[in-house]
Amino acid sequence: MVAVHGSHDAAFARIARLFADSFEPSPDRPHERGAALSVFVNGMPMVDLWAGEAREGVAWTADSAPCVFSCTKGILATLFHIVAQERGVDYDAPVARWWPEFAGGGKEAITVRQLLAHQAGLTSLADAPEGDPLAWQPVCDALAAQPASRPPESPHGYHSLTFGWLVGELLLRIAGEPLDVLLDTRINRPAGAAFAWRGSDLSPGAIADLNAFEDQPRWATGGDAILADIASIDDPRILLPAVANSRGWRGNYILGAGGHASARSLARIYAALIGGDSPLLPPGIVRDIASERGRGLDSRLQVESAYASGYQLPAAGITLGSRNSGDRPFGHKGAYGSAGLADPEAGLAFGYVTNVCAGAGDTSRNGPLLDAIYECL
Template structure:
């Protein structure tokens, strides 16, 4: 039986490089009151950790500390994508091979030519999660979801451009990886990400003894505080917003995000639980030429594949041109200057992480306060923190 890796314990002291004091000040100012919740922010520059701070409340009775982790929604897509790249550089998967070469059932309903590259760039036409499986808790049943995706017919709009797979993306990656390796996806994540990086907080199924570390999410995720079922039904019949409702608003999702059972399921498109420390370390390797602490995590040629823009077409779900990379989107900063080679993934509610190979910066932010006073779906916290960080490293 292989030895269990000895992971370093969480820091009990914060770290602030003097250059990053303005960024730390901006972060701390976000968590002055309990109704702001809590969060953590970690930054690396050229593989060196320069910031590791946290503040606020994990729940009403508990302060956020160095051990706190948070459900980070679509931030987990970036981790799932990185797993795929680790496998691709060893030839276990091929970007241009059909998904059905690894997962034969996927070929049903005209999907036999859809490739791994299509999957990583949201071009499989399987964005629809609304109505995919029966029941308000049906999404917790991994096998049922996988069978439904394998049988589903792709949306013809995939031929014209990407359509953000807001929830289904994770299952598509997980099952393809599992079929290619012959291992459960969570085991592959541990072997390909957590163990090489020496950080264990990359969870889609949270170990029972670690669940007390999870921060409590608030407020409700309902857009504008409106009833979820009513709002999603209305949006599903509105032309410009129909794709978003189909991709991101399954019935009962507002309740599901708070159901403790989500931490026992494998739903890598949205249920990843991470620390800012773990995310930052992964992206630090990407920003530093694939190397962290002298150990190669990814090859240079793999990084080139990861960062190359795959499509500039309009995304038919989001309604914008997002310049998808292979499993990542470009960082979005509150600045006139945007990273030209950056890649990462943000999540609904505010959490996210990214790497900028041009400056060597990696930044990760996790929080339990979903959005702002206007909407829980997202805000500019990470965009502003990222802009501040970029200004520091460029000065």
């Protein structure tokens, strides 16, 4: 059995056993190669566990940080809300008030609230600019110029990658400060976290490489060559684990899917958002930004989803991993199993990160862990 490191409160002993079991081969599910779990309850650390390998022959540590894919959206949304409160942003005002070019293509009425709730109708990039498909300003300019498009039967459509450029550019226009400065001063330092927009911002020893799990996990390689053949962020190959391991991915700002974090960092950020001596936002604001803004058939994912202001909410198609949580938590999952969320009613903050990429969708190994955590509360 894999050696599990870290600590846990006695009330969560079952969680430690389940975490260790997730590394054991099973015919029913993929098993972990490297992973970590962090749980806070009412601001107190209850579980802080890690095990396995971060890279070939290199043990996972408390600070190991894989790409957490769309968990990045939850951190971007949190940062946006902090800055919005500082600057007195009206969420029902048009995005074009701060980003005039965004009015292109007849989008002058789209509001900040709609943009955050995946209701802007910009789920894909109509005309990819030439050159680096991940380049910040060309992608922002192309999205600003194109018209919105959303089927009338869907209340929203998941802005899987475009969310990062759209909300990130609006954040930059409002704040007038660099992305790294905003992340450091508004989130990482106050929360005691070490979230990174880009893998290249971390020390090489902190990065956990990703595995492409087929019959067995194998280290994903060749991503820079694949990325060189990709012309648009809409190419599905862009979310391959090999690409996320590449220098090109790790060196770009991909605020919808490119963040790197330890489980401890994710949990600390959500714990700081919902409580503590100096919460990142007042409780009333947290209730507002975590309130449901739309539920129904997702035009992009083709399952039922539900969104708050930049966060996922539990729905039939996107459960956030737990069957026992009802509709209380908010946060964001990553494509292959990482997750960060908060449940203010339970005082719960949860961070789970993994380097095994065993298929996208709502099939994360963290689900049984989160269910068991609710039973331990």
